Amino acid sequence: MMMTRLIRAIVKGFKGLGSGGVTINLDGNAVIVGRSGSGKTSLMEALALLMQSRGGEEWLVLEGNLLIIHEPEDLAYGLDPDEVITIGVYYEVDEDGGENLGRSIGFELGKGSVIGYHYNFRLRDYWVRQELYLDNELVAVVEKVGNEGFMRYPVNTRLCMAPTHVMHEDAFMVCDGDASRRAYSLSFILRNMLKNKFYYLGEGRVCWWKRDYETTVDLPSNSVGSDGQYTVHQLSVIQTRPEYEGVYNELMNLINELGIEGIKAGFTAPKRVSGYIKVSNRWVPPMFHAGLKMRALLPILVQLILTPPGSVLLIDSVDLGAHA
Amino acid sequence: MLTWGLTHDELNTVVNIIDRMARRVGYQVVMSSKVAPTSNVGIVSI
Numbered sequence: 001m002m003m004t005r006l007i008r009a010i011v012k013g014f015k016g017l018g019s020g021g022v023t024i025n026l027d028g029n030a031v032i033v034g035r036s037g038s039g040k041t042s043l044m045e046a047l048a049l050l051m052q053s054r055g056g057e058e059w060l061v062l063e064g065n066l067l068i069i070h071e072p073e074d075l076a077y078g079l080d081p082d083e084v085i086t087i088g089v090y091y092e093v094d095e096d097g098g099e100n101l102g103r104s105i106g107f108e109l110g111k112g113s114v115i116g117y118h119y120n121f122r123l124r125d126y127w128v129r130q131e132l133y134l135d136n137e138l139v140a141v142v143e144k145v146g147n148e149g150f151m152r153y154p155v156n157t158r159l160c161m162a163p164t165h166v167m168h169e170d171a172f173m174v175c176d177g178d179a180s181r182r183a184y185s186l187s188f189i190l191r192n193m194l195k196n197k198f199y200y201l202g203e204g205r206v207c208w209w210k211r212d213y214e215t216t217v218d219l220p221s222n223s224v225g226s227d228g229q230y231t232v233h234q235l236s237v238i239q240t241r242p243e244y245e246g247v248y249n250e251l252m253n254l255i256n257e258l259g260i261e262g263i264k265a266g267f268t269a270p271k272r273v274s275g276y277i278k279v280s281n282r283w284v285p286p287m288f289h290a291g292l293k294m295r296a297l298l299p300i301l302v303q304l305i306l307t308p309p310g311s312v313l314l315i316d317s318v319d320l321g322a323h324a
Numbered sequence: 325m326l327t328w329g330l331t332h333d334e335l336n337t338v339v340n341i342i343d344r345m346a347r348r349v350g351y352q353v354v355m356s357s358k359v360a361p362t363s364n365v366g367i368v369s370i
Contacts, residue, residue, distance in 0.1 A: 005352050022370050029343050030366035032356045038370050040356040254341050258334065296330075297338060304342060309350035318342070318355040319335050 004197045006312045007114060009047055010088035014075060016042040019083050031318065041203060044316045045069075048200040050087045050119060054167035055191055059128075060121065061166075066200045072123060081124040088118035090133070091194065094310060109134075115190045117167055128164055130171055132183050132190075140172055140183030155179045167191055199313045201303050203320065231299045232275040236265035238305055247305045254301060263298070296320035332359065339363045 005028070012021025017039040024032060024043070034040050045067055052064040062069045069075060075085055093113040116133030128144040129152075141153040142163040149159030151174055159180075163171035169187040174180045238244040238251070255263055262278030275298075276283050300315060307313045330338065339361040346353040353365075360367050 006354065024368045024370065026352075026354060026368065027366055029346055029353045030355070030368050031339060031361055031363075032354065032368045032370055033360045034356075034358070034370040036358060040370065043370065044354075044356060250345075254345070257337060257341065300338070300342065304345045304349075307349065307351050311351040313346070313351055313353045315342070315353060315355045317357065318338060319330055319357040319359060 004094045004193060004310055004312060005092040006047075006089060007092050008088075008090035008116070009043065010086060010118070011039075011043050011046040013079060013083045013085040014042055014046045014087065015039075015077060017046070018079070021086065041316055044200070044314050045202070046087045047089065047314060048202070049075075050089065050166065051194070051198040051200070054194060056165045056168040056170060058164045059126075059166070060119070067202065075121070076123050082122065084127075084129075085121045085123075086118060088116065088131075090114050090116040091190065093189075094193065109189065115186060115193075117187075117190060119166060128162075130163055132172070132186055134186060139186055140180065142172055142183075151179060154182075167194075196308070197311045199303065199307050199311055201300060201313070201315045203317045231302050232265050234302050234306060235263070235275060235298070238302065239264060244305065251301055251305055258297065332362075335359065336361050336363055339365060 006026055008023065008025050010021065010023045011017050013019050014021075016037065022039055022043055032040055032043065048067045049060050049062075049064070049069065052066040053059070053061040059072075060075070062072065062074075073081075076083060091114065093109050093111060093115060114133075114135055116131075116136070118129075118131040118133075120129040120131075121127070125146075126144070129141065130143075131141050132139045138153060140151065142159060143150050143152055144162040144164055147162055149162040149171075151157050151159055151172070155174075155177075157174050157177070157179060159171075160173045160175045161170070165171040167187070168191055169184045172180045172183040172187055238248050252262065260277055260279065261281065262283070263275070265275045267274075278284070300318070303313065303315075335357070339355065339357075340363050342353055342355065343363065343365050355365075360369075
């Protein structure tokens, strides 16, 4: 099966994680468990921030589709601005993306090869260091110092531009010579391998029930964000389009397991759509009367249906509403 | 001990549903939780 798999994540200096940071190793589907304040949300937000910024954005994207952080200072809130924030990810090459792409540009990768990428950032002087790994072996290091860019490994040389581009091959381009060829190719593979392959469901999803829902929404197609319109809008799409018929029936079965008899989205007025749930053989409109359990779970179920094969899906606080 | 919201059984049901769906469609799910579910998915403590 074609799969992109996140097998390791390293986050240091970001929000609740502090300079000690955290490293997690993953083998397929997993639950990250920790008490309140242990940094679970910080870890997931760091990964979402990196992934929403990939593809050539300059710096980490603070006002993005997946995650909105208003000021650069918020990245390191309460931390020393001299601290370095590190976000590192290791993805296993899949058959669909990396292996074929690698072959097409003369780079031999096999299924199971692991590409690692670290973005390091210091707030005080906007210093950036990017590292690229293949199977845990260092392939390239580039740095932004002031407004200039330098390659530090495999050779010490000047870059054509300051390497602020996040997870993009252009960050590894040297001005002359072919010292960056390997890193350029590998970074290209990584970027393309992860295209449309990352989805994030944050804690903020609980807001979904707080308002009536307009049918005209302009929200990201790759995550369920904090704006409640998204879930009900997508539910209406899922239940009306023929291609979703199979998964819609699956969703109904899953919801039944949780004691909810039915769920649907429908028009309450022109251009307004609301959600309904069926409990004790009675439809209850609108959906915000649903209990906390349903409010927390429905966005998850909708996102499960919308996530395509081969992706990585992060769900923060799957136990939303539960108190330990 | 869970006092309100999801019970531990419900958390297990939810995590198992998510795991099942991910395996059926073919994607990887990484979740976070304050309490560890009793299920087949990997548990990573931080």
